Amino acid sequence: MDTKNILIAEDSEIEGMILERALKSAGYNVERASDGLEALEKYLSKNKYDLLITDISxxxxxxxxxxxxxxxxxxxxxxxxLTSNRSEEASLKSLEIGALDHLTKPYNLPLILAKVKVALGRT
Structure with missing residues (x-):
């Protein structure tokens, strides 16, 4: 089985680090970007990611x-x-534009790991 590659776009250093460690401990290859522009540049240069986890703001x-x-x-x-915005509108917007799932912060790491597993099972 190939190890899956995940890109995290998260401007919070602490939240990004916690998520990265949890995903690496679960056996995934993980890279981080500190904002959306850096994440897009990584995608355009590598285009090898199986999953994107992104903050909204x-x-x-x-x-x-x-x-x-x-x-x-x-x-x-x-x-x-992932977002701090608990509004239904934010959730709908992210899903309408193409996200598979939407989670609010603070998030539960076991729940994120389960959702990652489901998302990667669909690829």
Whole structure:
């Protein structure tokens, strides 16, 4: 079985590090980007990710904009959105634009790992 590659776009260093460690401990290859623009650049240069986990509110390029650009370039993998915004509108927007799932912060790591497993099982 091939090890799956995950890209995390998260501007919070602490949250990104916690998520990265949890995913690596679960056996995934993980790279991080500190904002949406850096994540898009990684996608355009490598295009080897099996899953994207992105925050919505980031400087430069938001998670919604990242999803939109990746979708327009036909490089959008299964995507899980993380956000502090608990509004139904934010959840619907991320799902409408192409995200597979939407989770609010603070998040539960076992729940994220389960959702990652489901998302990667669909690829």
């Amino acid at each position: 980031m400087p430069g390029l938001s998670g919604i904009e990242l999803i939109w650009h990746a979708r327009e370039k036909n490089i959008l993998p299964p995507t899980i959105v």
